[in-house]
Amino acid sequence: MNVHQPISPWQEGYSLPQEFYISQAIFDEDVRQLGQTQWLLVDHESRIPQQGNYFLFELGSESVIVIRNRSGEVKAFYNVCRHRGSRICLENEGSKRVLTCPYHAWSYDLDGNLRSANLMPADFDPKEVKLAAVHIGIFEGFIFLNFADGTPPDFDAFVAPFRDLLRGHGLKKTKVAVRKTYPTAANWKLVVENFFECYHCNSAHPTYCSVHDKLKMLAFGAGAGSGDDKDMKLYEEKLANWERFSSGLGYPVGMFAHEANSAFFQSGNRLPIADNAKTESVDGNPLAPLMNEFSEFDGGQTGCVFNPLSTLLVNNDHAIFFHFIPKGPRSTDVEAVWLVAEDAVEGADYDPANLMKVWDVTLTEDKTITENNQLGVNSRQYRSGRYSTQERRIAEFVQWYLDKIAP
């Protein structure tokens, strides 16, 4: 019963054929392509404020050292010594004055240049030895990595669509309040498909539904371009009213969604959470102090999909970023990180358990849903299924994936 059906013809508006959700070879190629063509959101700068502070980011067989150098810049290097290949940093995060390999004590400066290596042959030139670099980009305090062997995609072009939408959000002046990983036994594309439609919200997410405006969830439940045409029309006037109010406060408004032929497949929007809700909390009340550049609550939430693996949601008082880390054909780590204003005090100004509540419940529900989706997709009777009018955005994702990423 394990025999895979042959690669089957795919039809627009349908989910992918089975092999794209289970094959090791397709998975390996997916990860390679995503690493080469996308900028992956990995963390917020506030994690490494001082020179020498570092953390490790792991993707597949790769471990990357993300470290702040002596000039205060953030650099990224493969965690692989140029001598015999040992891992150099063994702890998940910490602080280093030099990067010394624990095996034979070859040591590198914080820009990756070899500083010393004992007893090398006479013709060995240490100046030729550098740690392999990973491309790095920083936007609004967020660190993005790209694994291209040659020239990476243009970072400015990558972040340009979000500049306006994130104006005045004060994200550079935030700090990590709490982070949590949800290991999910499913292909990364099933995780993405789950995340970019709200067709399942009604049956699967009672808490999330109690927080968000009902009509908005039908129209834009998973952001720009995710809902039903008719419902979008019905929601138009309400949205226009809120946008006038928010603009009046000097806040940005707007919405865009890239087509499937985009290199990055991005979308952005600002939407009100619900009538009378100040933020995305169980009761609509604030969870933390206003982030630095907001003057008052407008109850809006800014959604930024940088690429299908990297999403950011910003409320007036806290932000959350999500990154999906493919681990295997049937395994993905979903990491969520909650940010608050950098001067907010844990315990006094915010309670991490409250802060994470709505999304912790929702992501836990999504883990179960997505794992059961994978189990069914493993069946030889799985067939590509028709997407509903509330799953338009993932129909577009699937098309983008087939055009830009798939082998």
Add this chain to the structure above:
Amino acid sequence: MNVHQPISPWQEGYSLPQEFYISQAIFDEDVRQLGQTQWLLVDHESRIPQQGNYFLFELGSESVIVIRNRSGEVKAFYNVCRHRGSRICLENEGSKRVLTCPYHAWSYDLDGNLRSANLMPADFDPKEVKLAAVHIGIFEGFIFLNFADGTPPDFDAFVAPFRDLLRGHGLKKTKVAVRKTYPTAANWKLVVENFFECYHCNSAHPTYCSVHDKLKMLAFGAGAGSGDDKDMKLYEEKLANWERFSSGLGYPVGMFAHEANSAFFQSGNRLPIADNAKTESVDGNPLAPLMNEFSEFDGGQTGCVFNPLSTLLVNNDHAIFFHFIPKGPRSTDVEAVWLVAEDAVEGADYDPANLMKVWDVTLTEDKTITENNQLGVNSRQYRSGRYSTQERRIAEFVQWYLDKIAP
């Protein structure tokens, strides 16, 4: 030392070459062929007496919903939603009025027809959407499944050889008393080979040997066709005497064993357990009330091998069915289910621990034996070995397997 020997020539009367016990590719094809060509015994109807009652049967990557519909018929469907492929039923057993997918709430009636799906495109026709069915057959209360893509093998022809032998056993009016799974780290063919010879009984099964007639075990220890010619001859007269006695009570007697060119490879027989034994218990005394249609104990045991994965043993007071579920090239689940008369009362009329004792001990011993067999077969020094005259039935099984199932 892990390098497999090339496919070696096989000789009649010898066990299979190594690759048939270890290869993933051969395993995948075995499971496919068994599912397509055989009717697999999965459970007894009494497990789902009311409409909406269901249980899941799992084989390889497949999960099957076996459910009683509104008309009281038993139906079987792949547990895969036609929308995005999610598992529909998540619990191992239960009761459902409709089959609603937990992901997006698509719901199906108990005949597998789509009843409702929200927000689908205008050209979507719900009447075209049905759950994928698995072929089902019912005989004497036992549920059999077949996974053929097209027309399944004829079910009446499949059960015909057993009709007479099971006459008056009252199996429809039984219920499950206890079930237990013995996960076994061995190829399914090693499990089958262990089950269909009694050459190992003497060295490995002291309890089983203390229960059964010594000479019968040599002649028919693993049913019709399993023993040594000489011993069969010696046992002839004793068997004839018992058959006269049993026939006098109006009970069926007889024996048959299909040749290796049979589509199903079946056998059946009625044999006395031992002198003075009423049933297959440690002391020969009854373990439960007579099953409904027996009028008194004749100490007989009816053995039915429906196919090498599906066996039924019926005593006067209880029955046991065994199904072997291939899980991987070196992994098989052995499930045993004990049945008693449907009106027998647990605690008063039977004690599950006593009921299962003889076979629980025996199957536990077999698990160890078979796992050590697999470990040795993994060696590059394993060679096909000669079968004894008490292993004739498995010599025939191996030939049948090579003719009908093997790639």
Add this chain to the structure above:
Amino acid sequence: MNVHQPISPWQEGYSLPQEFYISQAIFDEDVRQLGQTQWLLVDHESRIPQQGNYFLFELGSESVIVIRNRSGEVKAFYNVCRHRGSRICLENEGSKRVLTCPYHAWSYDLDGNLRSANLMPADFDPKEVKLAAVHIGIFEGFIFLNFADGTPPDFDAFVAPFRDLLRGHGLKKTKVAVRKTYPTAANWKLVVENFFECYHCNSAHPTYCSVHDKLKMLAFGAGAGSGDDKDMKLYEEKLANWERFSSGLGYPVGMFAHEANSAFFQSGNRLPIADNAKTESVDGNPLAPLMNEFSEFDGGQTGCVFNPLSTLLVNNDHAIFFHFIPKGPRSTDVEAVWLVAEDAVEGADYDPANLMKVWDVTLTEDKTITENNQLGVNSRQYRSGRYSTQERRIAEFVQWYLDKIAP
């Protein structure tokens, strides 16, 4: 990120390309070649002093019974019954009068000949049935196995280089005091490379460095041919003085190291541990009584590399042998066994915890180092690295491996 780089050109003086440290196919071939071309040190005879005493040695899918027969000889057989292939001995060690298979009771004498099998067909000739033998060689009480299908390599030639060096060490009259396995998540070649250079001692092994002479570690830290030329020169005079002293006691001295074109890749040497050190203990004091044929402590350590998987170190009062057992492309068992004089009394004459201390600390450190080496080597950014002048012996090992073992 999991996609392997293509087989890359290798340069003398550099570590191997990635595929040699991660590929399953190369691993399988490595194990086959090592088993066929090398004599593997598996244990010391004293483990099985009486007839019928046996232990199991496991390599890959193979289990080998090493047993003392009725004439007192040590024999080795694959642990695979010739009937259906079951494992015959299930316990890791013990004592047997005959080798009886637990499945169907076929029994073999201690020379591997079938003694009895019930109910076999008339044309079955038990005299044709023998357990498959593994080649065996014994030298100074050590048991070596070879898995060649045909004629094994000449055992006398294999041990000849060590005869002189081990003269008067009394190794036949020793016994096992303690043994320990260090399961290591790394390719066997990374384990070997770690073991045959002392370039890492300074950064990684404080205890080991506190025990051994500093200059000797630079010159010969991993035995003959392992150090820097300049340091060897500096150490020359000190070594010559010690050799005069040791020879004066009648003890052997000397050193040799095979070239990379040798069939076995061996080396041997006698070196003083450190000034004033009697043996390889934390404080230099004895850990056990002198082994039988030494008359007094000369503080020497005899090192014998029989092949890259089999090493022996002998001090005046105890010996240690190391065998590396490849388990998978990224998994190796490192087993160390400590020996003392056969009449030494545990508790009175030696304390196992003290005896093993220096190497237990060192091997535990090496396990961590080697596992982090493997993690880095898994990266697509791993590149073959230049060896230092203190890693010359492993540069030679790599060349030998590519010439003699690699596919």
